[in-house]
Amino acid sequence: MRVLCPACDAQYDVPDRLIGSGRRLRCARCDHDWMVRPTTPAPVAPEPDAAPGPALPAAEAGELAPQRLAPRPPAAGSRAPVGGLGLWLAWLASVGAVLLAVVGLWLFRAELAVAWPPIQRLYGLLA
Numbered sequence: 001m002r003v004l005c006p007a008c009d010a011q012y013d014v015p016d017r018l019i020g021s022g023r024r025l026r027c028a029r030c031d032h033d034w035m036v037r038p039t040t041p042a043p044v045a046p047e048p049d050a051a052p053g054p055a056l057p058a059a060e061a062g063e064l065a066p067q068r069l070a071p072r073p074p075a076a077g078s079r080a081p082v083g084g085l086g087l088w089l090a091w092l093a094s095v096g097a098v099l100l101a102v103v104g105l106w107l108f109r110a111e112l113a114v115a116w117p118p119i120q121r122l123y124g125l126l127a
């Protein structure tokens with residue numbers, strides 16, 4: 001279940017089994033603690049005569065010690081910046097591809113001029 005700290009809006013994924021019928025949680029970011037109730041009520045045996053059932057032990061009544069929570073990892077959209085070697089390799093590959101294309105255009109200029117005559121104007125500008 002997704003839990004939102006009411007004080008600072010920190011988000012947590014808390015397994016439903018830990019919440020049970022309700023549980024006190026403490027925010028790891030701001031230390032606020034509050035009561036969390038399950039969004040879908042726990043299945044309760046139908047009792048037409050609203051008589052109070054047997055008193056629950058304190059643990060089931062949600063009076064557990066506050067549980068420390070770890071903040072959620074950053075969302076998938078915020079990626080760590082690419083740095084160092086990977087960035088240099090990417091630049092090297094890009095520059096290499098451009099150089100290869102230019103060298104190919106020059107080496108095969110005769111064949112290209114036959115295959116696509118308008119390119120002769122480009123070679124005329126360079127020569």
Ligand SMILES: [Zn+2]
Pocket residue numbers: 005006007008009010027028029030031032
């Ligand atoms: Zn908080």
